[in-house]
Amino acid sequence: MSTRLRWGVFGVLVVVVAALPQVLEASLVNRLSEVLWVAVAALGLALLTGYNGQISLGHGAFVGLGAYVTMILTVDYGVPYALAGLIAVVAAFVVGVGVGLPALRITGVYLALVTLGLAVLFPQLVVRLGDITGGTVGRQLIPRPGYGDSALIDEIGQRRYLGQAGFRAPEWTGLADDQWRFYVFGVVALVAFLLVRNLTRSRVGRSLVAIRDNETAAEVAGVRVDRTKVLTFGVSAAIAAVGGWMFAVLNNQVSPTSFTITLSITLLVAAVLGGAASIVGPLIGATVVVLLREVIPADSQRYSQVAFGVVLIVVMLVAPGGIVGIYRRVEASIRRRRPLASGSGSSGLDGSTDPVVPARPQEA
Amino acid sequence: MELFIQRVFDGLQAGVIYAILALAIVVIFRASGLLNFAQGELAMFTTFIAWAMLDAGVPWWAATILAAVVGFGIGALLYRLLIVRLGGPTGNPLAIVIVTIGLFLILNDGAGIIWGSNPAKVPRIFGDGRVEFLGAGISVQVLGLLGVLAVLVIGFGLLFQRTKLGLALRAVTSNQESAALVGIKVVSTLMIGWGLAAAIGALAGTFTASQNSSVDTNMMQIALIYAFAAATLGGFDSPFGAVVGGLIIGLVSELVVGYVDVIGPDLRLLPGFVLVLVVLLVRPQGLFGSAQVARA
Numbered sequence: 183m184s185t186r187l188r189w190g191v192f193g194v195l196v197v198v199v200a201a202l203p204q205v206l207e208a209s210l211v212n213r214l215s216e217v218l219w220v221a222v223a224a225l226g227l228a229l230l231t232g233y234n235g236q237i238s239l240g241h242g243a244f245v246g247l248g249a250y251v252t253m254i255l256t257v258d259y260g261v262p263y264a265l266a267g268l269i270a271v272v273a274a275f276v277v278g279v280g281v282g283l284p285a286l287r288i289t290g291v292y293l294a295l296v297t298l299g300l301a302v303l304f305p306q307l308v309v310r311l312g313d314i315t316g317g318t319v320g321r322q323l324i325p326r327p328g329y330g331d332s333a334l335i336d337e338i339g340q341r342r343y344l345g346q347a348g349f350r351a352p353e354w355t356g357l358a359d360d361q362w363r364f365y366v367f368g369v370v371a372l373v374a375f376l377l378v379r380n381l382t383r384s385r386v387g388r389s390l391v392a393i394r395d396n397e398t399a400a401e402v403a404g405v406r407v408d409r410t411k412v413l414t415f416g417v418s419a420a421i422a423a424v425g426g427w428m429f430a431v432l433n434n435q436v437s438p439t440s441f442t443i444t445l446s447i448t449l450l451v452a453a454v455l456g457g458a459a460s461i462v463g464p465l466i467g468a469t470v471v472v473l474l475r476e477v478i479p480a481d482s483q484r485y486s487q488v489a490f491g492v493v494l495i496v497v498m499l500v501a502p503g504g505i506v507g508i509y510r511r512v513e514a515s516i517r518r519r520r521p522l523a524s525g526s527g528s529s530g531l532d533g534s535t536d537p538v539v540p541a542r543p544q545e546a
Numbered sequence: 547m548e549l550f551i552q553r554v555f556d557g558l559q560a561g562v563i564y565a566i567l568a569l570a571i572v573v574i575f576r577a578s579g580l581l582n583f584a585q586g587e588l589a590m591f592t593t594f595i596a597w598a599m600l601d602a603g604v605p606w607w608a609a610t611i612l613a614a615v616v617g618f619g620i621g622a623l624l625y626r627l628l629i630v631r632l633g634g635p636t637g638n639p640l641a642i643v644i645v646t647i648g649l650f651l652i653l654n655d656g657a658g659i660i661w662g663s664n665p666a667k668v669p670r671i672f673g674d675g676r677v678e679f680l681g682a683g684i685s686v687q688v689l690g691l692l693g694v695l696a697v698l699v700i701g702f703g704l705l706f707q708r709t710k711l712g713l714a715l716r717a718v719t720s721n722q723e724s725a726a727l728v729g730i731k732v733v734s735t736l737m738i739g740w741g742l743a744a745a746i747g748a749l750a751g752t753f754t755a756s757q758n759s760s761v762d763t764n765m766m767q768i769a770l771i772y773a774f775a776a777a778t779l780g781g782f783d784s785p786f787g788a789v790v791g792g793l794i795i796g797l798v799s800e801l802v803v804g805y806v807d808v809i810g811p812d813l814r815l816l817p818g819f820v821l822v823l824v825v826l827l828v829r830p831q832g833l834f835g836s837a838q839v840a841r842a
Contacts, residue, residue, distance in 0.1 A: 306812055
């Protein structure tokens, strides 16, 4: 597609999606909001794994961190939602850099291993810090009367005083809460996706891919490998935390069972299925993952895990570039068939960095 | 003092299982340079097969051996049908990690769908006896497993260092193309490697089930994390290291959880995790592993 056509399609899509909350019922709007938070979290993982080649099986922990920081700040300290989100993002960036530092010496499958440990450790840590996290049962962002322990409910009045009446639509908008939330999520997701898109098309983005494809060669070419990798880890964790903020705002409750290894694997499925080395890939993947869970009836919910497993294996065998990779291949073959049809078209330097799953550098 | 010795014994009891599973991880790594994240679930799956045989009237020890044989077949087939297509040892690590994660999901839920997710009862393979020693009790089961572990580690040490198959396995890992040039059948060799690992995994699974007196679909997940920690600590290419690593991880976890209140049972996984991080940062090849040099 030519650049102009791309932006055209993008514009139409934004308008259509923006119209959806006006026609859908609240539960479906919330489902769309769920797609958005999964997409943003998967985007963070895609930046790290797809573009930079650092495998993380622990990104669910960063989503959890974002959700918990948001919950604790808004409930216990009366911090407004937007500010709580910002602080959560900064916190996740710092923790991400902290994890990224040892990741310099741990690569490939070993990194997958350590991050797997992180994923398993996070819920345990939450339970251990039960005094502020609420332990195994978790806590609500705004406890409803009649729910939870009475001490918390007594605090509601105080929290109202702090201006924390939940994530409500402002009156001037005339929107229902679910619609308002979806629009806010849409804007947040749009900003995140545009930022990552611009990042991957910049000099930094090219150095990410260079490191992924051949670290030594990248170093020789003047890429500052260590700094780039650590910062990528931090940024990736920060984006995942944005997903966590959205999770907390959407569900109004956080508990450790939401942030187990299953979440980390779900994010991986979303990123890989859509196409980990692409910008729209995580969004497509997240849509499919959420839809898949929705389509499977509750009494056979367990089959969804088997389905995810099969999807992962089939994608890796048949189309390692995911859905976006298939699209790129089809587009490339059409372009080959009519080579001089259009003078514009993509220059090949627009950041569509095939091959999506790189060859492993040769080892002696 | 008695409490200390009891904790040491408990640590050993857990450590034996980590050691056996770590041995499976090391065998796959030695044979193909890969890590199999589905190793634990594969072990769980074959344990359910053993349990099904037990249910059909086969003695538990025979079912254990048969499960190991079946495990060998499954492991070899997985390599032949899936991993080969991803390029085997020279494939992209991300693709292989993702495929083994896919297998993890399928095996975990598959076992639940076939056999149900409620724990099923199994007997102890070495009986229920206990021996009093230094004022604390250690079960005959643990002593028996330590014996099995010793046999396994010596056996695999000999296999890798003294046999033609072991040489072929090492050659394939170090350089697939050169190995093929000197006449080694690369794919069959790797199938044997994956088969052996799955067979050991099956043993680890049935032993775990014996120790818990039950099988359930989630029994190997935490054990797998510890086993990875054990293999990292001991060195991914050293069978002996895996065993030492497994026992150390078992002991350290038990003692730290027992004596450090800040950590306590809630954070059971933390000591192992920290140990792995430190090892990877200070001595990435592990205690008994050999260092690798990366070249462009």
